[in-house]
Amino acid sequence: MVAHKVHAVLGPTNTGKTHLAIERMCAHSSGAIGFPLRLLAREVYDRVCKLKPPKEVALITGEERIVPQGARYFLCTAEALPRNADWAFFALDEAQLGADRERGHTFTKHLLDTRGREETMMLGSDTLAPLVRSLLPGSEITARPRFSTLSHAPARKVSRLPSRSAVVAFSAEEVYAAAEMLRRLRGGAAVVTGALSPRTRNAQVDLFQSGEVDYLVATDAIGMGLNLDLDHVAFAGLSKFDGVRRRRLTTSEMAQIAGRAGRHQRDGTFGTIAGTGKRELEFEDEEVFAIEEHRFPPLTGLYWREPDPRYDNLAVLIEDLDAPPREAGLMKPPEATDLAVLRKLAGDPAIAGLITGSRQVERFWHACSLPDFRNYGIDNHARFVARLWRQLREGAIPAAQAAKAIDELNRTGGDIDTLQQRIAAIRSWTYIAERPDWVEQREALSARAREVEDRLSDALHERLTERFVNRRTSLLMKKMGEDGSSLPVTVADDIVLVDEERLGTLEGFAFRADSDASAEDSRMLHAAAEKHLPRLLADKARTLAKAIGETPAIVTLDESQLVHEGRPLALIEVHNDLLAPRLAPHRNLVLLPDDAKSELISALEAWLATALEPLVPLRKLAAAAKDFDAGSELRALLVSLSERGGMVPRTSSGLDALDPDQRKMLSRLGVTVGALDIFHPAMLKRKALAIWRALAVISGRRLPPLADEMQPVLEATKPVPLAYRVFGKQALRLDSAEKILREAHKTRVEGKARQFILDPSLAISTGMTPETILQLMRAGGFKAKDVKPLAEGEFGPPAQPRWRWQPRRGSAPARSGQGQARGKSHKGGKPPRRDKGPVPGNPFAELGKLIS
Template identity: 60%
Template sequence: MNDASIKAVLGPTNTGKTHLAIERLCAHSSGAMGFPLRLLAREVYDRVVAIKGEKQVALITGEQRIEPEGARYLCCTVEAMPRTANERAFVALDEAQLSADRERGHVFTDRLLNARGREETMLLGAATLAPMVKALIPGAEISERPRFSTLTHIGPRKLSRLPPRSAIVAFSAEQVYAVAEMLRRFRGGAAVVMGALSPETRNRQVELFQNGEVDYIVATDAIGMGLNLDVNHVAFAGLTKFDGVRMRRLYPAEMAQIAGRAGRHQRDGTFGTLAGGGGKAGPAPEFTDEEVYAIEEHRFAPITKLFWREPEPRFANIPTLIADLERPPEHEALRLAPEAIDLATLKRLAEEPFAGNVRGGGMVRRFWEACSLPDFRQRGPDVHARFVARLWQDLSQGYIGADYVAARISELDNSSGDIDTLQGRIAAIRSWAYICQRPDWVLARDEMASRARGVEAKLSDALHARLTERFVNRRTAILMKSLGQDASILPITLAEDGTLLVEDEAMGKVEGFRFEVDPTANHADRKMLLAAAEKGLPRILGERAEELAVSDMADVELSRGAIRWNGHVLAKLQPREGQVKPALEPSREISALPEKARQALLQAIDGWLEKKLEPLEPLRRMHIASANPEAGSQARALLLNLISGHGFVTREQAGIEHLPKDMRPFLRKIGVTFGALDIFAPLLLKPAPRQLLNSLGIDRRPLQEAMLPVIPDAKKLPSGYRHAGSQAIRLDLAEKIFRAAHEARAKADKSRKFRLDLSLPISIGLEEKNAERLLGQAGFRVQHAKPLAEEVFGPPRPASWEWRPSHRRKQRQRLAQVQPPREGSAFSGLAELLKQG
């Protein structure tokens, strides 16, 4: 087509270039405009819709498509911009100087060279692009537009002295957060704009600033790309940035692009640096005289090379595709673009085994389209390549399944987490939004795309809320303008180490929920600050209590009859009659918390304690059974002895001789074992319940934490053990040995003596002599055989055993078998009185 129909409108920011292009677009019967950011594409789309109507305008970006049937006007990102000529009457390319950008420059160069309108083509950009337009499009009409307002350098300004309606520009997320945090503390807050934010979040943050809710906006250099803001002053927090290869100082043209956000239309603007921001890195940044002159007069070194990459490579095979993409340009004004993420991904995946199956022009083209998926997550070439490789597994077969895509989208549908977590999820959902927009990649494309946009909107709302919550304090914004001597209005914060800060002055420390005043904070000139700390404590401690209540309480523990958090007592435990679960007696600090926070914390502690006491379920059942009237007085007496013994009691102390035999099944049902020497609940002899009883302060006897089967003997044994000579054995294992001995006795002939194998107690860990002593407690007596004579050979004779209960045991058995008194006798009357009692 005739180059005379191509117009290059060049000039600095605030010259009305975009406004002019919109007017020309609407004057034609059809048209398309390409923008560097989808945020700008959306902004212009809304303006054109207001003029032409929704049915006439389409919006196409990598992650979103709004395409009414028969739409005549197209607003899109540069990557989505049509390349072929004569399809539309008018075509415009915005920010065309980005053709010199290392990462995306080759895309802009391609559109600059090939995207044409049937009747008119317009290139919008900086004046530094003029030599390249002349070299590459000789017949193009070039016009330069002056800036509507002036830019003036006013030097460095401290953060506390920045004028209202200022934008502070930083070049890392950490620096953005640090500056925004200081503005929140001293000026009531700031809006935050970064390239990593979704367009929805950026729009809502910009609204905070535009609506006057905050007077400051903190941003990365993304602010210089066409965002129309009501900014009077731009302050640079730094003058160096990482460009993907190295740390370097900003070029004067880049400085001007950012500083040009100050002043709109006829209102002049100012720019400067942020004083006091040097810190450990050195002195605060400052512009040189040459840079100030260049920015104020809009005079910059011209662009001498544009980045280029073959826009129409051959798809015969992967090596041919790579060779075409790496082929240098022929025109002297063009330079081969550095290896972008799409080409890096292609090269990595070309080395994988599955790449050998990518054959034919159609499949190679599809493979290249998959590799061209943008790295929204910014995780690096290796991680991105693995993600693309997983997608190709499905794409090589046809389509990505809707169920798989829906599952991935569902995983990201979570609006909890901090700012960085939400930014990561938004970046990930943008990848799936891009995938779902492809016409031939995903089954049920429209439904999946709608889901992805819905999740991105939800995450964007949550991120906006987190940013506003963290960096905007509307109350402080008002109070700082009229701060008097009222201590209650001073900003109070709690540092991570528990230091309570009032206006950055340390007033003391909060340990647990107790505030201890810093002894150095008693000076007269700090009385107001100390009063503010005391007034702010209920709120701060209430927030800490609510945070603890909704946490997993990983740092809460039972210890010495109290519930403790990081060593600080939250509540003491008071035993309750008839119940395992003790009553909570809140500490004085907890009782002083605000009502809502106190109730929430106590309720959370109560629920935590309920779950913690689950190993004591057998003891709880004993409490319930002891209150059951059907148990009978004898069974209740035994249960009360078991409860007071914390799960076990000797037969002598249990009073078992009075227990009716028909009550034993009732007790066994709730976990009670009737042993030869002890009555116990085996489940309560495990490590967890014994440790719990000790931590609750109920069982004050020594604790054997692991409840080992056999331990050395001691004068005061741990709970759940029985003496066995020089050793002690756990009650349930002792009972196992006793039962084995009774079984051996029952299998013997009618003679009283029998043989007993001691392999069981020895395998448990008892020494042979100690096993004999343990069995002796249960009435078993051993008689060792005489040793063999010297001239006799063979195994030693086995020992013989007999069961001889002690005299006291026999007496108890006789008492249990005594006949009831004769009816009508004095003893029968006494027995009746005893029953009634």
């Protein structure tokens, strides 16, 4: 038990509790925060990565795991918090969720047991205060007031909602109906429901936050931690089904949702939707008072379940999980999905009879804890878990089988409901692949599952956007009683005119409506524009696609985007393979018809393929790395070369493990084996290195900059440019350094002398200083004999340093790529002294002075 007090920070929404926890965590040497939502954990992870080096920040949820080696700050969902970890700081967000029927026991466990060495914070609602005092005696409680005022507003029709409003409903049908109405009456709405994947929810929230739409339609999912720029929250209902029965929302639940209105010092309002015909859709006076004054009944208990059950056998495990709490203020929770599945499968002799030993019991319990992402219900989900367990009982799921199941879901066609079902299914596989011992090739399959989930989420976001933001249906025109599609629509200099009325402008392929469009019936004009714009934009796209083929220079790469005239056309995405990037259409192309969009993207893909031609050497290395006949040692080296831009230090390359045939294969691939580095000469060209670095940066890697010009010798800077090594105050390009060392070995071998003089013109031609030469030669395994200065009264050129080969143990071989030099050293006399006189600016002569 730690000596410090637990600090409970309690208050309503918009009090800065989470922000405070982030600041306190970052002030410590290590820490962790547990969150109720994966979406919120990801949002805070991104924020902390801006405050701390990303290599020190970890994100752990049931479906995503980013844990750099040496991570010190952990942002996790409550269920995914590592057990028995040692942090200086710990905080639990939304701790009042200990009263949640399904997940409450997890939050209660952390409230009671998880602590930081130096500081522990519990964040939550004021309703938690009495239980904090009783369950955590001696704890310190700080009440934080709301930054802004929250007040009730009269009911309004959907058509009269103010901008920056959210409509909250409690079923998918109600959400879609409200979004459809807002699309027709107010230009569109973003959609957020609990059934959406986190990536889709983020994309939809971005639609609203960016101002592309002024309205958001959501379930009560927005009430838990989503930070939105909302001015008004309108309730489309005040009752919901809680898993057992349909009931009216509690005042605390109402306040949690209504509290999303207003941000920081900006006040917010809440109310209901008028004209729905629902009698119950009115706030009682007592409810309005409670929400505005933040006064709610305190919680009377938190759900508790044994956090450390025994795994002696299934009966003991169920007994522990089903045991009631013994402490006042704690309640036995309703049977959660995981325990219901465990109890059902434990009653099946075909399954339970084969589970023996505590390790198998614990593994079986983890399988039963797989979340029911598909909302199958207990019986169907239990059958899914049973099939999973039959595979886990024998070991890990074969990689090929898991990959096949994942790939079967990798289809982006279908409507919104179909995509949601696929996303629910792939989330199960994402969870399974993230388990440390459930599948073979865990990291590769986890990445593949996340990639498929991302593709499906992006497709779902596109469907939602098309349905509720970007398309107007003929139903609207029928209700208006007029047909605007017959009106003439023209585009001149990117200005869109409808029946000679200016409607807006085209910015690339995005349409921007004029706020001051003056027409007697603006709805009719918008319908006409919507009818004709796809055709006009399609013509523009085909013209641009042809121009790209004829003049590639009109497209440029700007960070991760392909840009034309300053406007992005497509995004470059790098997933598993750095050398095989993909193009995704930019959202500016959303109005384009599919065939025109495909034609433009094809032209951009051809442009990208041409731009990637300098990377052909790396692709050949990557292809050779997949040849099993090459041997594991060579394949490992080829993988390293292909992933690191065609260059690796020799000391860490594993070259010594290669046999002669493998070295020949390496040479046939064009790879130079140097004394200090192994590299492909083609990748030292600036064009090749620049495109490789751009892709690596897009993939999230941090790399040093490129040199402005790939000169053989540069002034040493920090960070060291790519493809250079520092020797003293100068940086040498890898092949330049290798050239000098190769010449030194050649001179040594051909002269057959123990000591030799290196041709000074080599250094003159590259501009190396004597100090640079000295460090380079030493790094290459050479040692200079002290040079005696001329005696007083003697004249002549300065004596040249004499080098001898004296590699340190474990240093590079005598001849680059050819192993140690063999044969006896030359025992003849000293090499004859040159009589050509001093060479102006001779760096080796200067080096002689330096050594003496």
